[in-house]
Amino acid sequence: MDEHKKVPKRIAQTVLNSLKGGVVPRIGLPYITVGRKNEIEALLHDVDIVSEGGASFRFIVGRYGSGKSFLLQTIRNYVMDRGFIVADADLSPERRLQGTKGQGLATYRELISNLSTKTKPEGGALTLILDRWISAVQNEAIQETGLSPDDPALAAATDRKIYAVTASVSELVHGFEFARLLSAYYRAYVEGDDERKAKVVRWFRGEYALKSEAREALGINIIITDDDWYDYLKLFAAFFRLAGYTGMFIMIDELVNIYKIPNAITRQYNYEKMLTMYNDTLQGKAKYLGILMGATPQALEDKRRGIYSYEALRSRLAEGRFSKPGARDLLAPVIRLEPLTAEEMLVLCEKLAEMHAGLYGYPRSVTTEDLVNFIKIEYGRIGADQNITPREVIRDFIELLDLLYQNPKMNITELLSSEEFSYAKSEAVSDETDAGFVEFTI
Numbered sequence: 001m002d003e004h005k006k007v008p009k010r011i012a013q014t015v016l017n018s019l020k021g022g023v024v025p026r027i028g029l030p031y032i033t034v035g036r037k038n039e040i041e042a043l044l045h046d047v048d049i050v051s052e053g054g055a056s057f058r059f060i061v062g063r064y065g066s067g068k069s070f071l072l073q074t075i076r077n078y079v080m081d082r083g084f085i086v087a088d089a090d091l092s093p094e095r096r097l098q099g100t101k102g103q104g105l106a107t108y109r110e111l112i113s114n115l116s117t118k119t120k121p122e123g124g125a126l127t128l129i130l131d132r133w134i135s136a137v138q139n140e141a142i143q144e145t146g147l148s149p150d151d152p153a154l155a156a157a158t159d160r161k162i163y164a165v166t167a168s169v170s171e172l173v174h175g176f177e178f179a180r181l182l183s184a185y186y187r188a189y190v191e192g193d194d195e196r197k198a199k200v201v202r203w204f205r206g207e208y209a210l211k212s213e214a215r216e217a218l219g220i221n222i223i224i225t226d227d228d229w230y231d232y233l234k235l236f237a238a239f240f241r242l243a244g245y246t247g248m249f250i251m252i253d254e255l256v257n258i259y260k261i262p263n264a265i266t267r268q269y270n271y272e273k274m275l276t277m278y279n280d281t282l283q284g285k286a287k288y289l290g291i292l293m294g295a296t297p298q299a300l301e302d303k304r305r306g307i308y309s310y311e312a313l314r315s316r317l318a319e320g321r322f323s324k325p326g327a328r329d330l331l332a333p334v335i336r337l338e339p340l341t342a343e344e345m346l347v348l349c350e351k352l353a354e355m356h357a358g359l360y361g362y363p364r365s366v367t368t369e370d371l372v373n374f375i376k377i378e379y380g381r382i383g384a385d386q387n388i389t390p391r392e393v394i395r396d397f398i399e400l401l402d403l404l405y406q407n408p409k410m411n412i413t414e415l416l417s418s419e420e421f422s423y424a425k426s427e428a429v430s431d432e433t434d435a436g437f438v439e440f441t442i
Contacts, residue, residue, distance in 0.1 A: 007031050012359040016352070020398045022391055024069045026121070029077055032351050035344040036071055039335055043075050043292070047082065050247045050290040055281035057291045059255075059307075059317065061300050062337030065389030068294040071337065072251050075292065080118045083246035084290075085129065087111035087233075091257040097273040099226055099266070104273070108229035109206050111250060127201055130182075133243035134189050137161045155190070162186050165242045169235060177222050178235045184218060206232075230277060237289040247288035255295035259306050271310035278316065278333070300334070340390050342379050346371055348390070349397050356401045365404065370412040374400065377416055 007015075011028040018025035019032075039060075046056035062068045076086050089095060089110035096103040114123040138158050141147075147154040166179035181200050188196035199217045206224040208214040214223050224232050237248040258270045274293075280286040300307045300317070308314040317334050340348075349371045357364040378393050403415055410418075 007355050007358055009359055012355045016356060016359065016398055019352075019394050020402075022065075022395060024073045026073065029070070029074050031355065032348060033074060034348045034351070035340050036067065036074070036337075039071060039337065040074065042331065042335060043071075044078070045331075046290055047075075047079055047084075050084075050249070050288060051082070053241075053287050055284070055286040055289045055291075057278045057281040057333060058293070059300065059334045060292060060294045060337065061297055061334055062294075063296055063389060065391030066337050066339065067390055068337065069253060070390075072253060072292060072294055076116075076249070076251060077121075079246075079249050079290075080116060080121060083118070084249050085125070085236075085240050085245050085247075086116045086249045086251065088114050088116075088251040088253070090254040091252060092254065093257060093260075096258060096261070096270055097230075097277075098269045102226055104226040105206050105224065105229055107252070108224065108232070111233070111252075112205050117245070126204060127197075129240070129243065129245075130185055130201070131189065133165075134162070134186055136244055137165075165239070168242060169239050172235055172238060173231050174222070174228065175235055177220055178232070178239070180220065181218065182239070230273065234280070234286050234289060238287060241288040247290065249290040249292065251292045251294075253294035255293055255307070256299040259296075259299040259302065264305075267305060268310060271307060271313055274307070275310065275312050275316075278313070297336075339388075342375050345378075345390065345393055346375050348394070349374065352394070352397060353401065356398070356405070360405055362405065366401070366412055374412070374416065 007028065011031070015025045015028040015032060043058065046058065049056055060068050060071055072088070076088065080086055089107055091097075091107065094103060095107040095110055097107065098104045099106075112126060115125045115129070116123050117125045117129065120128055138149075138154075141154055141157040141161055142149065145154060145157050147157070162183065166182050169182065170176045170179035172178075181203060185197055185200040188194075188200065196218075202208065203214060203218060203220065203223070206229065208217070208223045211221055211223050214220050233248075233250060240248050258267060258274075261267045261270065277291060281289065281291060295307065298306060303309050303314070307317065317332075346368075350368070353364055353366045353371070374397065375393075378388065378396060400412070400415060404410065404412060407415075
């Protein structure tokens with residue numbers, strides 16, 4: 001590896017540990033990204049549309065371990081670099097798009113608690129975003145008026161700029177109350193009232209359970225509910241743009257948890273909410289908002305319980321007659337992840353071998369020929385052409401590198417044929433049916 005491409009040890013450690021544990025690392029993805037060029041280009045086309053005031057909605061569909069979460073994380077990092085705010089959440093039995101016991105609101109809360117920016121990529125960025133907005137408006141007012149920070153006239157000029165933003169937001173559904181809360185936060189910021197700031201943030205996070213609580217705390221007779229939480233994400237997207245960001249991306253993974261809901265009517269309500277979100281992006285009812293959702297093929301295609309069981313979605317999302325493996329329409333709303341080729345996996349293993357050697361400070365001993373043999377063995381397993389996933393190959397390979405590092409007298413050929421090296425069993429054979437709905441997804 002060239003000197004300028006050396007991976008910092010902190011990043012190498014995180015990447016290798018995450019991959020060995022079967023999860024996607026939050027950092028270091030550019031060092032290990034292979035393939036997916038077409039899929040990434042298609043999603044970056046959406047990024048351009050959203051940055052210009054449009055909206056987009058895509059489903060990323062692939063089996064467990066096929067690369068869904070990896071692709072979502074790659075796009076997440078890219079859009080944050082472009083000045084977007086990202087909110088991501090995994091669905092679960094407690095988090096859905098719609099529910100009778102607060103499951104929809106729970107998803108909203110998770111998204112808001114995971115709000116991330118380039119400077120705060122680990123989430124929890126809401127207060128930072130609000131404070132940065134007010135500070136930026138004050139600085140703009142100083143530059144435009146030439147007034148000193150202590151001049152009362154500057155406060156009036158700042159008020160006018162803040163009002164311009166809140167007035168713009170107030171025109172949207174639920175925007176009036178949202179604008180009042182933005183104004184309340186601004187007043188609390190100026191007056192140094194941290195307690196009132198915290199109350200406003202608590203409201204934005206959907207943490208008031210009763211209208212009476214919100215009325216007592218903030219004089220607002222409305223709270224975010226299971227039914228309308230998505231409207232507030234649209235408001236946030238509009239506000240973030242006015243606050244100086246490029247737009248907002250929402251990433252929701254593990255749609256299989258809707259597929260798993262036993263009650264047919266509850267499932268239908270969730271698909272109805274999904275349809276509303278999808279239609280909004282197509283009809284121009286959302287602006288500066290991109291939505292990405294991750295699903296397995298069965299969660300999408302099963303006509304009894306999956307997304308395709310809801311006719312209005314099936315008719316919009318089903319592939320046309322001309323789309324087939326190797327020639328997918330990447331401008332369609334569903335992006336299906338093609339399996340990585342053996343050649344792409346070879347390139348990935350090369351990168352991992354370099355990273356491992358750099359982290360532990362030894363000269364790389366695994367040759368390209370060794371890697372070819374490893375890939376041949378992996379892909380030569382019975383059913384591998386259908387069932388092998390990048391996650392399994394990666395975990396096997398990192399285990400192999402660890403064993404070689406700890407047993408320097410052994411060579412890769414010995415290890416590949418020894419009982420010490422046990423291949424990961426394919427978790428994907430049974431797909432959703434009884435795979436335990438594996439929570440990690442590369």
